[in-house]
Amino acid sequence: MKITVIFPLLLLVCSGCTDQNKQIAKQQPCPQDINAVLREMTATLTQQKFEMRLLQRENKEHAAKLEQQETELKKQETELKKQETEVDKLKQQLKVGxxxxxxxxxxxxxxxxxxxxxxxxxxxxxxxxxxxxxxxxxxxxxxxxxxxxxxxxxxxxxxxxxxxxxxxxxxxxxxxxxxxxxxxxxxxxxxxxxxxxxxxxxxxxxxxxxxxxxxxxxxxxxxxxxxxxxxx
CATH class of the missing domain: 2.60.120.40 (Jelly Rolls)
Known part of the structure; x- marks a missing residue:
């Protein structure tokens, strides 16, 4: 009689453990899903790095253009001042000439x-x-x-x-x-x-x-x- 009672209990316990293991297995992601997420993250990171390098290069080119434009403006200002000086000199020469x-x-x-x-x-x-x-x-x-x-x-x-x-x-x-x-x-x-x-x-x-x-x-x-x- 004792054996008859214990055996159904063991079946019940084993059945409960099996269901719990299945539930835990469902909660944990599959290794294949993790690899896919990692690949996606890697691809995203690579794209961001590429875009960052591209942006940095564009910024450098833009800064170089701005510097070149500034240099040209300084040259033009210097040339304008030189011309103004020459004009003033000619005016002075005409005046005292x-x-x-x-x-x-x-x-x-x-x-x-x-x-x-x-x-x-x-x-x-x-x-x-x-x-x-x-x-x-x-x-x-x-x-x-x-x-x-x-x-x-x-x-x-x-x-x-x-x-x-x-x-x-x-x-x-x-x-x-x-x-x-x-x-x-x-x-x-x-x-x-x-x-x-x-x-x-x-x-x-x-x-x-x-x-x-x-x-x-x-x-x-x-x-x-x-x-x-x-x-x-």
């Missing part, structure tokens, strides 16, 4: 200047022409306003006598040419001219030679003139 003056020694009256024991700057006070205001009638000095070639001429008059007449043209501190005349009696004159390359700020003037004299009156015999030939 109109340079010419003529002056005679005495503003009024007549008489001699000199002689002096040393070279003395001659101040030409009568100034009928001073285009560009490069000549200073208070100092007798011409100052170059622009780099270029300038032409100068000077004439000296003398009424004769023991002292000769002489005037030397000076560029900065350099003696260039001299006009010299020794007329024992009556009226005499001498003249000279020169073309000089001057830098901005160079000065040109006439000095009375040592122990010489020059004559001038209302007829303006002793003169100093100059003008700009062209800029350089």
């Amino acid at each position: 109109q340079v010419a003056f003529s002056a005679s020694l005495l503003a009024t009256g007549s008489g001699h200047v000199g002689p002096f024991p040393k070279q003395t700057t001659l101040i030409f006070k009568h100034v009928p022409t001073n285009i560009g205001k490069a000549y200073n009638p208070h100092t007798g000095i011409f100052t170059a306003p622009v780099r270029g070639a300038y032409h100068f001429e000077w004439y000296i008059g003398t009424q004769g006598g023991a002292q000769p007449s002489g005037a030397v043209l000076v560029k900065n501190s350099q003696h260039i040419f001299i006009a010299y005349e020794h007329q024992p009696s009556h009226y005499g004159s001498s003249a000279n001219g020169v073309t000089l390359l001057l830098e901005v700020g160079d000065v040109v003037f006439l000095r009375l030679w040592v122990n010489t004299k020059v004559f001038d009156n209302s007829n303006h015999h002793t003169t100093f003139s100059g003008h700009l030939l062209f800029t350089m």
Whole structure:
């Protein structure tokens, strides 16, 4: 009787265990499904990596184009500034390129200047022409306003006598040419001219030679003139 009771119980227990194992088996995924999921994830990850690399390359190309455009803009800005500077320079040259003056020694009256024991700057006070205001009638000095070639001429008059007449043209501190005349009696004159390359700020003037004299009156015999030939 005991055996009869235990055997049905064992069958019931085994049947319950079998059903529980089947339920657990249903809850756990199949190895084939896991491999498929892994393959899908791998493919997705590979696609994302490819898209990321593609995006990075596109960003690099875009950044390179932007850098190139920025470089071109800087070049254009530099070229524009250069052109503006050239235009301003040309405007300045045109503005100061109109340079010419003529002056005679005495503003009024007549008489001699000199002689002096040393070279003395001659101040030409009568100034009928001073285009560009490069000549200073208070100092007798011409100052170059622009780099270029300038032409100068000077004439000296003398009424004769023991002292000769002489005037030397000076560029900065350099003696260039001299006009010299020794007329024992009556009226005499001498003249000279020169073309000089001057830098901005160079000065040109006439000095009375040592122990010489020059004559001038209302007829303006002793003169100093100059003008700009062209800029350089």
